[in-house]
Amino acid sequence: MHPDRDEDLSVPNPSFDREVDLLVAGAGAGGMAVALVAALEHLDVLVTEKSQQVGGTASTSAGTLWIPGNHQSRDAGYEDSAEKAEIYMKALTGNAGDSDLRTAYLSTGPEAIDYFTARTDVQFVACGKHPDYHSHVPGAAVYGRAIVPRMYDGRALGADFARVRPPIPEFMVFGGMMVGKDDIPRLIGRFKSLANFTYSAKLLLRYLSDRLRHPRGTRLVMGNALVARLYASLRKAQVPIAFGTALKELIRGPEGVIGAVLEDGEGQRIRVRARKGVVLATGGYARNPAFRAAFMPQPVPQHSLAAAGNDGDGIAIGQASGARIAPGEHGSGAFWSPVSVLRRPDGTTGLFPHLSLDRAKPGVIAVDAAGRRFVDEGASYHDFVEAMFEANTVTRTIPAHLVCDAAFVEKYGLGAIHPGTRNLAPFARSGYITLAPSLAELASRIGVDRSGLEATVRRYNGFAATGIDLDFGKGTRELARFNGDPAHGPNPCLGPIGAGPYCAVAVWPAEIACSTGLSTDADARVIDPEGQPIPGLYACGNDMASVMAGTYPGPGTTLGPALVFAYRAAMRAAGKPIALPRARRPQHGLDAAQ
Helix, strand or coil, rough: CEEEECCCCCCCCCCCCCCEEEECCCCCCCHHHHHHHHHCCCCCCEEEEECCCEEEEHHHHCEEEEECCCCHHCCCCCCHHHHHHHHHHHHHHHCCHHHHHHHHHHHHHHCCCCCCCHHCCCCCCEECCCCCCCCCCCCHHHECCEEEEEEEEHHHHHHHHHHEECCCHHEEEEEEEECCCCCHHHHHCCCCHHHHHHHHHHHHHHHHCCCCCCCCCCEHHHHHHHHHHHHHHHHHHHEEEECCCEEEEEEEEEEEEEEEECCCCCCCCEEEEEEEEECCCCCCCCCCCCHHHHHHHCCCCCEEECCCCCCCCCHHHHHCCCCCCCCCHCCCCEEEEEEEEEEEECEEEEEECCCCCCCCCCEEEEECCCCEECCCCCHHHHHHHHHHHHHHCCCCCCEEEEEEEEEHHHHCEEEEEECCCCCHHHHHHHCCCCEECCCHHHHHCCCCCCCHHHHHHHHHHHHHHHCCCCEEEEEHHHHHHCCCCCCCCCCCCCCCCCCCEEEEEEEEEEEEEECCCCEEEECCCEEECCCCCCEEEECCCCHHHCCCHHHHHHCCCCCHHHHHHHEEEHHHHHHCCCCCHHHCCCCCCHHHHH
């Protein structure tokens, strides 16, 4: 049966409606990856996806994977190793989490990526310089650990291009053209050189051609490229996807999980026998109010960047089957980004994640309700929000405000406002930003202390003159300097907030992924409260508890483990388990279940 159509599951059987080797619940990056590897290892695989599109939250992500020691970077001349990364991870996590899972992740990462590269359309390129997020920690790297998917031509999918969940509108220009981080300076400087103009013109002409046949551009980058490559590879491997079909419950037998009950869009229930097991990859708990209240900080964040269908199905179903959940091992329950809220032209609400394009630039500060800074603005998006949660226990910091002058916005942009924008009035009228002729008036309009904001700006401007931030060290870490303005000195992240008009945008916490999930062993087998694997049950992606123990080491902290543990799960299901490095093998507990 063709893998790109809604799958007909009504196959006669005395006990089940359908039998397969491996049933995968969820067609996000983790689910598609495990299904792809399993199919290539000659298992009969079925993927069930309750929405009508593939990709989940991964489709709207930056698409980066954190894979220390990857061969793409080594071939490009950047030396690194799993051993160096393990030093870094140990320094970050201490004794938190499961060290054997981290060992499995670090030791298997390059192998998993090489597998995809050699046997599928899932191809990657080295990022080169892309610093770890804690450059002051032993073992951190500046180059070589981050990889990104190669650009993909969505036209190769034909009509099934519509099955790929699009990125958020704010990550596209001209109403539907994707641009990567490397495209931005060329587009902004399109009139500064012939090379930039030619490059920009080619992008625009390609996009205009696309729009004659498609609702958006087909030049896919970032997470959309990763999702499309996984989907294209599944099509080639003839792996069926049952769209519009949800996982409802697991079927257990004396030997463990033997299958699952699915429900299609018409409410029909289908019993599927899974000879090798069931993989939970439904995207995590992000849209489940009860899990949010249980696992996230107080006050529970009201915004989420997760796909709309990530209701915690896999986690709830796994928990009902005796799986272990340990939120205390996974920090604040999620991985975070500050987001600003905007009203789209169609009247819907959008969220813009402030990942790397504005906060580290010279001339912007983040303030709480007292008008005071509370964080190094150039910190990683996750650490920025963690600082919001911590500061909010003393002074209201949810929302916080990014404050700058209008000249900053014209030069660097701010959130959803693109660089080069001079007329900020429409954004003020829509409520996205607040404009004021003076700092005092700005403070009044955004509800922060007037004297506090004025004093903060004076002090910050003094730091900008010397290039040394005595309060939070903005510009001292590699990540901030990487995202700052290299042409600005003496510190690429410190510049004065000049004469008005002044601008502020409110930013809120929102998760980009969940860190709390089902506890697993090193092969992604779900474990029970006693630490023993539940036979026939796996979890990967955001349904699997994060291996990072509440830390965020670098770019690709979620997608890296998603693909690596998908690979390990598929190999285990296919009877080809991957051994841990001998010197690091566990001596008790989970070792008995290997």
